[in-house]
Amino acid sequence: MRHAALLVLVAAVAALAGAQAAYPDHGHGHGRGHGHANGRTGSVVWAQTNEVAGNRIVVYDRAGDGTLSQAGTYATGGNGGVAAPGAESDHLASQGSLVYDSRHSILIAVNAGSDTVTTFKVHGDRLQGRKVVASGGEFPASIAVHGRLVYVLNAGGPGIVQGYWIRGHHLRPIAGSARSLGLANVNPPNFLTSPGQVGFSPNGRKLLVTTKLSGSHVDVFHVRGDGTLSAAPVVNNSATPVPFAFTFTPQGRLADGEAGASSLTTYELNGDGTLADPRSATDGQMALCWIVRAGGFYYVSNTASNNLSSFTVAVDGTPTLLAAVAAPTNAGPIDLTVSGRYLYGQTGTTGTIDEFRINGDGSLTAIGSVTGLPVGQEGIASS
Numbered sequence: 001m002r003h004a005a006l007l008v009l010v011a012a013v014a015a016l017a018g019a020q021a022a023y024p025d026h027g028h029g030h031g032r033g034h035g036h037a038n039g040r041t042g043s044v045v046w047a048q049t050n051e052v053a054g055n056r057i058v059v060y061d062r063a064g065d066g067t068l069s070q071a072g073t074y075a076t077g078g079n080g081g082v083a084a085p086g087a088e089s090d091h092l093a094s095q096g097s098l099v100y101d102s103r104h105s106i107l108i109a110v111n112a113g114s115d116t117v118t119t120f121k122v123h124g125d126r127l128q129g130r131k132v133v134a135s136g137g138e139f140p141a142s143i144a145v146h147g148r149l150v151y152v153l154n155a156g157g158p159g160i161v162q163g164y165w166i167r168g169h170h171l172r173p174i175a176g177s178a179r180s181l182g183l184a185n186v187n188p189p190n191f192l193t194s195p196g197q198v199g200f201s202p203n204g205r206k207l208l209v210t211t212k213l214s215g216s217h218v219d220v221f222h223v224r225g226d227g228t229l230s231a232a233p234v235v236n237n238s239a240t241p242v243p244f245a246f247t248f249t250p251q252g253r254l255a256d257g258e259a260g261a262s263s264l265t266t267y268e269l270n271g272d273g274t275l276a277d278p279r280s281a282t283d284g285q286m287a288l289c290w291i292v293r294a295g296g297f298y299y300v301s302n303t304a305s306n307n308l309s310s311f312t313v314a315v316d317g318t319p320t321l322l323a324a325v326a327a328p329t330n331a332g333p334i335d336l337t338v339s340g341r342y343l344y345g346q347t348g349t350t351g352t353i354d355e356f357r358i359n360g361d362g363s364l365t366a367i368g369s370v371t372g373l374p375v376g377q378e379g380i381a382s383s
Contacts, residue, residue, distance in 0.1 A: 043339050044071070044125045047346065047353060048098040048109055048379030050080030050091055055111050055118075057098070058373065059125050062382075066342035066357055068370050071125040076118040077132045078111025081139055082376065083155070083191035089303050089332025089348035091376040093191035093212075094141035094155065095245035095290050096199065097335070098379030101145045106169045108150065109379065110140040112188070117143070117152055121169035122383075131170035136162025136178050138187040142197045146204035149227050151177075153198035153209060156187030161198055161209065163227050174227045181233070183214045196244040196289075201269055202252050208269075209233070210243040210256065218243055218256065220273035234273030239265045239280050244289040247298070253317045255291065257300055262288040264298060266317040281319040283309035292336040292343070297362040299326065299343060301333040308333060308345060310362055327364040329354050339382035342367075346380050353380070 043062040049055060055076040060068035083093040092112055099108045100122070107120045107127060115135050120127035137154025144151045150171055154160040163177030185193055196210040200223070207221040207229060219233035241260025249255055254267045254275065263282040267275040282288075286304035293299075298311040298319070310326040311319045332349025343356040343364060351373040356364040 041340070042124070043383050045337065045339060045344055045353070045380065045382045046098060046100065046107060047373060047377060049374050050097075050112070050376055050378045051374055052080050052082060052113050055080040055109065055113075057107065057109060057120070057127060059127065060353075060370065061125050062339055062342065065367065066340075066355055067368050068344070068353065068355060072127075074120065074127045074130070076109050076111055077130055078116045078118060079113030080376065081112025081188055083139070083188050083194055084186070085190065088375065090191055090289075090334055090378065091348065092141045092378040093189070093194050093196065094153070094378075095197040095335060096142040096144065098381045099143040099145055100381040100383060101166070102383065103147070104166050104169065106166065107381065108143050108145070108171075110135065110143065110152070112139045112141055115140060115154070117171060119170050129169050133164070133171050133173065136160055136173065139189055139194070141194065144198045144200050144207065146200040149204070149223070151198055151207055153195055155185070155189045155194040157183075157185055159183040159185065159195050159209070159211075161207065161221070161229070163229070165227060177228045179221065179229050179231075179233075181209060181211065181219060183211065185214070192242075197246060199246060202248050206269065206273060208246065208254070210246065212242050212244055212259070216241045216243060216260070218254070218275060220269070220275070222273060236275040239267075239278035245291050247291055247293045249293075249313050249317065251315060251317070253313075255293070255298060255313060255319075257288050257291040259287050259289050262286055262302060264288070264291070264300065264311050264319045266313055266319055268317070277317065279318045281311065281321050283311070283321055284324050285309055290334055290336050292338055294338040294343060294358050297322065297358070299336060301329075301336060301345060303333055306331055306333060308364065310364070312362070322362050327356055327366060330369060334378055335380045337380045337382040344380060344382065346377055348376055348378055351375050351377055
């Protein structure tokens with residue numbers, strides 16, 4: 001984020017709490033292979049450039065030592081977006097804007113500037129069969145997948161979630177599935193007040209949305225058998241301000257990154273959609289927003305502190321800070337993904353992917369950085 005944007009975030013939290021780089025464009029169908037040659041593992045990392053003049057997916061092969069090498073780029077057929085007031089590191093202000101569904105071998109990307117969603121069929125490190133559909137709202141920013149069911153979070157305006165069925169490698173809209181969050185945002189939304197993530201509960205019976213500074217709520221919809229949602233969500237207050245990104249523990253507790261106090265909070269998710277038994281721990285950094293789980297460890301990006309922190313979570317849901325600074329990053333750390341025993345983190349300000357090895361004790365060892373991505377990139381996924 002630019003300094004001014006950081007001051008806005010700090011001020012908002014305090015009130016609540018008391019470039020573009022050059023690289024070859026190989027177009028719609030270029031890739032060099034399946035990622036098994038020259039010491040490759042067959043695993044792939046995808047990064048979304050989120051360029052306003054034409055969004056792209058950059059494909060990387062992962063080597064046996066965890067380092068990445070570019071294998072191709074693919075235009076999504078849509079444009080990236082920039083949330084207001086223009087946070088330099090965080091153009092989409094969300095987690096889950098690029099998702100890989102291994103069950104169907106498809107990659108799903110948002111085009112926030114075009115109000116569309118793109119799917120590709122994944123063949124090793126090649127992408128094929130691009131399909132583009134309307135997102136059902138304004139400024140699509142996050143994607144959730146469970147089985148054949150997909151929901152897209154449109155962060156602009158009132159905030160709309162729209163459902164789809166996976167058919168082959170494309171998405172078919174579900175009639176009558178759109179639901180409003182009732183927010184008061186414009187389009188593009190303010191990065192502080194836009195909803196942060198959409199995601200399914202582990203059993204797929206609930207759909208959750210975080211609202212960040214728009215009330216500091218976690219909204220929980222019930223998922224019906226026909227793929228539609230309950231008419232309105234159960235609205236839960238977060239334990240600390242600005243709930244942003246989340247994952248789940250092996251015991252099924254919600255693990256939520258909350259930027260206001262830079263804390264990780266876990267909750268019991270009840271059958272009626274309410275959240276209970278909040279347990280929080282802060283990392284003492286600034287703007288904890290993104291979170292990823294790797295086995296028994298939880299890693300978070302502190303975008304205003306330019307570092308990553310690490311936590312463990314006990315069986316009862318109690319989070320414990322493992323390392324306040326598990327690793328420094330390039331400026332503006334945002335979205336994270338884990339592939340095998342390696343962690344990859346995007347930086348929106350410097351246009352890099354920082355590479356780390358996850359050690360047995362949860363510590364991180366830096367192994368390099370991929371450069372040449374544009375400022376404002378956002379969205380990362382891996383196989």
